[in-house]
Amino acid sequence: MHYAENLEAVNPDLNPEIMERVDEMIHRYADKPGSLIPILEECQEIVGYVPVELQEYVARELNIPGSTVYGVVTFYSFFSMVPKGRHTIKVCMGTACYVRGIGEVLNRICSEFKMDVGGTTKDRRFSLEAVRCLGACGLAPVIVVNDDIHGDVSAGKIMDILGGYE
Numbered sequence: 779m780h781y782a783e784n785l786e787a788v789n790p791d792l793n794p795e796i797m798e799r800v801d802e803m804i805h806r807y808a809d810k811p812g813s814l815i816p817i818l819e820e821c822q823e824i825v826g827y828v829p830v831e832l833q834e835y836v837a838r839e840l841n842i843p844g845s846t847v848y849g850v851v852t853f854y855s856f857f858s859m860v861p862k863g864r865h866t867i868k869v870c871m872g873t874a875c876y877v878r879g880i881g882e883v884l885n886r887i888c889s890e891f892k893m894d895v896g897g898t899t900k901d902r903r904f905s906l907e908a909v910r911c912l913g914a915c916g917l918a919p920v921i922v923v924n925d926d927i928h929g930d931v932s933a934g935k936i937m938d939i940l941g942g943y944e
């Protein structure tokens with residue numbers, strides 16, 4: 779049995795259809811040197827993130843150490859090792875937002891959705907990121923959901939705002 783066929787048992791996101799696409803893609807690169815990063819980029823496009831099991835698979839296919847693949851995935855912030863939600867919440871942790879109470883907003887989001895910064899809700903509705911000044915300090919405190927800027931947010935208002943994103 780090909781190793782790819784076992785992956786679904788350890789990670790349901792790596793089902794046979796997905797792994798077939800991954801295989802085709804890896805074979806397209808064949809033995810081209812310097813192909814690790816593009817392969818990982820395509821893995822992230824196909825699967826949505828690059829879980830450890832997939833890193834090990836790529837390492838095995840390319841005949842390189844798993845630690846090399848892990849090193850690349852963790853070095854570039856573009857790569858994610860956790861699944862992304864349908865909506866990304868960016869919480870501004872810049873000074874203006876901080877002094878105007880973004881901390882309370884962040885705590886509310888974390889406790890309501892039981893996720894931490896860098897995490898994703900179990901139902902993959904939201905991912906949460908903390909970012910530096912978004913350049914909209916006049917609206918502080920600020921969050922961005924996908925491409926929508928929400929200013930003057932508060933712990934009281936945040937659930938209503940996020941309710942608009944299913």
Ligand code: FES
Pocket residue numbers: 870871872873874875876910911912913914915916918919920
């Ligand atoms: S500090 Fe939050 S937008 Fe500038």
